Amino acid sequence: xxxxxxxxxxxxxxxxxxxxxxxxxxxxxxxxxxxxxxxxxxxxxxxxxxxxxxxxxxxxxxxxxxxxxxxxxxxxxxxxxxxxxxxxxxxxxxxxxxxxxxxxxxxxxxxxxxxxxxxx
Numbered sequence: 001x002x003x004x005x006x007x008x009x010x011x012x013x014x015x016x017x018x019x020x021x022x023x024x025x026x027x028x029x030x031x032x033x034x035x036x037x038x039x040x041x042x043x044x045x046x047x048x049x050x051x052x053x054x055x056x057x058x059x060x061x062x063x064x065x066x067x068x069x070x071x072x073x074x075x076x077x078x079x080x081x082x083x084x085x086x087x088x089x090x091x092x093x094x095x096x097x098x099x100x101x102x103x104x105x106x107x108x109x110x111x112x113x114x115x116x117x118x119x120x
Contacts, residue, residue: 020044021115036100040113043094049116050085050096056109063111066096067118 021042030036040050052063063081064073071083085096100107 021113023111023113030103032103032105034103036103036107038098038100038111038113040096040098040115041094042115044115044117047115047117049118050083051114051116052081052083052098053112053114054109055112056106063098065116 021040021044024039028036028038040052042050049065049067051065054061054063061076062074063077064071064083066072066083066085069085073081073083080101082099082101083096084099086094096113098111098113100111
């Protein structure tokens, strides 16, 4: 039986006014039932959240966010993803990862991260 491959793509770099958000790797091809990990880093002082989005044929879906070290997946993705990072109370999250568990065909998509400042 042939194993099915899953393609996962991520935006490489986005920058605005010297503030940069970087994702790696640029693309992945993984076997079904395996996991895929995307890394997101940024250089924006004080930003304490990393938000994750999935873009497929149906459009953009908000997957969840990492606030400091606390992961907050959307209900739809609660058993599908794991969010992790290096959040510090004084400095926010600079490095984070999105792990997509138990890959299946519907996981073939573009994935994007964004850095954000939580404000009330």
